[in-house]
Amino acid sequence: MNVALSVTPGLCQSATNQYSISGMLSLTNAVAGTATLTDGVNTTTLSVSxxxxxxxxxxxGLISGTGHTRSPSAIRGRPPAPLIPHRPPVQ
Incomplete structure (x- = not known):
């Protein structure tokens, strides 16, 4: 199975100094299960058909001003995809 991740950062909320990202987890030959995306602090779990x-x-909940690297963790026991570095938005 092949995995790729697209990332679109949201605007930084100046009151909290936090922002969100969104995007698509692209898959080839996917099996049913779950995928977990994390930057080491924040985590989301996705259902995969x-x-x-x-x-x-x-x-x-990502903190602006710090570098983040997102990587899908193992999907049904398969190795994780390559890390995708991302710089947060500048205030």
Missing amino acids: AGATSVPYSLS
């Missing part, structure tokens, strides 16, 4: 080619996601 057998044969799915993409699954939308969002991850909130």
Whole structure:
């Protein structure tokens, strides 16, 4: 199974210094199960249907001004996908 991740950052909320990201988890030869996306602090779990080619996601509560790397963790015991570095939006 192949996995790719697209990332779109949201606007930084100046009151909390936090922002969210959203995007698509793109899959090839997907099996039914779950996928967990995390930056090491914030986590979201996605339901994946057998044969799915993409699954939308969002991850909130990211702190602006710090670098984040997102990576899907193992999907049904398969190795994780490559890390995808991302810089947060500038206030």
